[in-house]
Every structure is written in C-alpha cells, then in structure tokens.
Amino acid sequence: MQSSIDLTRLPRSVRLGRDADGRAELTYLDERLLPGEECFCSTGSWRCVVDAIKTLAVRGAPAIGAAGAAAVALWAVNEGARGAVSHGCAEAGESFLAELRPVAAEISAARPTAVNLTWATARMESFAKRLVAEGAAPGEVADSLFDEVLRIEREDEKVNRAIGAAGAALIPEHARILTHCNAGSLATVFFGTALGVVYAAAEQGKVERVFADETRPVGQGARLTSWELSRAGVPVTVICDNMAASLMGKEMIDFVVVGADRIAANGDVANKIGTYGVAVLAHHHSIPFYVAAPASTFDVSLPDGSAIPIEERDPSEVLPQPIDGVDVYNPAFDVTPAELISGIITEFGVFPPQDAAREVAARVG
C-alpha cells in the first residue's frame, strides 16, 4: 500500500516559550473547540494552565504532564524568582522551594487519574531541590526549570516515535484498527502513543483504516481522533461506542490499540471509560488488544488497578439537560485487567502486561 501520511499537518498541543518581555508563557491548543476551530491560547499564569487541564482544553496523559511541568515553570519564572529578590541570599533558595511546594501540589491535583501529571510535577520539584542544594539562586533555578520543560517536550516526541516503531511491528498488512478515546498527537506534545503506533504503521503502508470509537460522553474519538487522523491522511471511520461488538463480530477489526492514563505494577491499565468493555469484546473475538504508553504512565507504587484513583466528572457531560429525580454517574476512566491485554507497547519495546512495569523500571534506572 502507498503511504501518503503527512504529519506536518498536525499541530503541537503545548509549547513553552517566552513573550517579548522575557516572561514565560505556555501556548496550547484549546481542544474543547475542535474540530470546529483550531484555536491556540497563550498564558503566563500557572493557574490558567491548571484551569485548562481541569476543563479539558489540554487533555491526554502525556500532554497534561507536559502542561503541568510548564505550569511549574510559569510560576517559577513569572512569580517565584521575582518574589525571591526581596530575600537575603542564604534563605532565598529555601524560601523559593517552600513556595514552590504548594504550587506543585495544586498543579498535580488538577486531575487525579493520569499519573503523568504527578510524574512531571515531581520531576520539576526534585530538579529544583537539587539546584538549590548546589547553591543556585532562585533566578537560575527558574531558568533551569524552564529548560527542563523544553527537555520534557522534546523527550515526549522522541519517546512516542519509539513507541510507534515498536508497535508498528505488530500491525498486520491491510490492518483495520480500532481505537478508543484519543491517544494521539493531541493527547501528547506531538505524535501520540496509540496513534503513534498507527502513524508509524501507516508510514509503512500497513493501515487500511482506523475505526474510532466516538467515546462518550466527551467525544474524544468522534471529535479529536477522527480530526487528527484525517489531517494526517489516515483513512478513518467514526463509530458509536455500542457498535464495536458488531464490527468485531463481522470480522471488520484486526487489531485494537489504546493509550493509558496509569498502569499499575501488575499490568492493570486505567484508560478512558469504555476501554475495559472494548478489551472484553476483543478477548471474546480473539482480536489482539494492545496498550501503548510511555514509562511516565507506570505507577509501580500501586500493586494493582483497584488502587488507581478514578476521576468523576460533572453530570452535565452525560446529561446536558438535567432531569428532576435522575442521578448521573460519570467516571471518566475504567481499569482493564492485565489478563485482557495482549501486550504493553513502550519506548523500550513490547512486554507482556504482567512484566511491563518491571521491565520498564529496569530500563529507566
């Protein structure tokens, strides 16, 4: 099959930079407006970034990780380092860290399920601590935190391309691939995890078509996955969530790949609500079901998926018009047990789910 994939047509979801006055600013694509409007917002306020994460303007585990790290840098450059000027030299570093702590905690708590957010804020905080211990002044720490975000952004694309290369090897010729939610370029800084696998396989001419689950209630599949795949030149068909079984029964799906928000030590995977159902269906129909995720999505502190915190979102996402006497339950994620997963595709290769956390930890060091 001839490949006509054009990834240059995909936007970057987040990018940290500086404005004309040298203040740090984060530019992000407001994904709430897609597919209708491609609107980029810039802000120098870490609180605005927290808001963008909570309201799903920026969403997807790796993207909110990068945005969370950027929020820390916005605070450090635009507020923390400026405030610290009034302190004496010796206490300046310690007081900078003391002020950073609650800011990082608030950023980290913006959404509970994707561990990438905690991973990113913890990385920023421990980097700042190390620099202060080495005697750096708050201004230097802030500039280094800014540079650390640029490193996180670069690493994100590199890691996603490695995931893509590892996953593409699993994709058969003429593949009809099902995915759920959006684990694409829009959910990362660039390229995507599950869709990174699709892009890499499509570049090799192996993808006949992607079926994108609509992904109720927010519609990440219908609005975002379809938008970015068609932009990049990958044939895509949107289906309602309740159609996947029928397509599998008619042998219209060869392969399933999804992303992840948190992976426990035993290989249980939290991802967008509905993923568990797709895994059960794939198992029933003997269709390979793979999860694609970077090392930053593993949480070895949790023995299994039952301990993963599941975000509950506003009832209006499910029922825009409330009905008197009717309750709504709106968990944003579910947990797919490891035994339903054929393998976890990481930047270090593909592993059986039960071994993945150990194998990844050994390589991260």
Ligand code: MRU
């Ligand atoms: O609520 P969202 O849109 O942030 O949920 C996103 C997902 O569930 C993705 O599948 C997951 O974060 C992986 S993104 C590479």
